[in-house]
Amino acid sequence: MTKLVRVIDTKRCMGCRSCLAACYVENHLTPGSPWNVMMEHEVGEYPNVGRSFVTMNCMHCEHPSCKAACDAIGVKAISKNALGVVLIDYDKCIGCQYCTAACPYGVPQYNNEIGTLYENGEKTPYEAESYAKRHPTHRKKVKTVEKCTFCWHKLEKAVERGETHLIGQVPEYTPSCDLVCPVQARVFGDIDDPNSQVAQWVGRKQATQIKKEFGTRPQVYYVLEGGDY
């Protein structure tokens, strides 16, 4: 059984935002509804001060509250597949935002407008790419909700080729944010494989899930100051 997880070491992260940039390029960023964000906190008291950085994307929970809320009103636009990836079907989404209200991590992003990164309102060549050429997860729609997909368009290829054992080990089958970190603060892979880096980090570095009290069992783990709680 493959269970994909991400482990983020906040003690190594230096807040460079390479992971954010990689995500925005890889997943056709819609300004105003980013799939990956960086949270910064000042810690300590002068003169012993510092900054801590936590990068947040979808937790792909084992029991996703977003899906529960969506299912409760019969929309059923959110699914969780065999690899544990939580996806939103833009064609089914009615834009009610119940999922945004239910998610304890503030992950689902409401797409209010498909804007552009150019100030003059023109589309960049990248933004102008036709929807026909894009993966379904990148065919974004106004007035729907979107979020991180664990780069499903890449993982899907591994599934099609029967190479799921290579997920997290070769760049082609690894989410882009996890590839670009210059300080190796994040890893991705199968936690059910005891030899995988994620399994070793969770055990050795005492990585933990955040907001455990909600019982959603996130598949993104964090190495925090002070270890598990």
Add this chain to the structure above:
Amino acid sequence: MNKRITCLCLLLGLMAPAGAVLAEEDMDLADTAEAIRNGDIDVGKEYSMHKKRGRYHRIHSEVLGLECEACHVATKYAPDYLLLIRREEEDRAAGHGKRPEADVVDRAVCLGCHKENGVAHAFFGTAGQ
């Protein structure tokens, strides 16, 4: 020793009615939640979160009677806010006045009712989903 036991019994006796009231309130909430799910209480089919009289807000503020500040923890509302809300909306529709935007809802508040085996639909801690 006997005195202590007597005091303890007396205290427990006093606390029992309070517990019974709480359980009754929970029962009322559960009944209301069930009535909403069954369609016995009409909360409309306007699912948008942007509509203040949409289904979401009607369930929580009008039917269940939650104070606005219970969820919008960082915003101050006048005590008669809910009573005046309809007239305000009429005023706003006529182009007068503007209500301040609400802050982000604290999800920890939702957990009380929406946890597994809670009175409302379970969104959190739903093992076996």
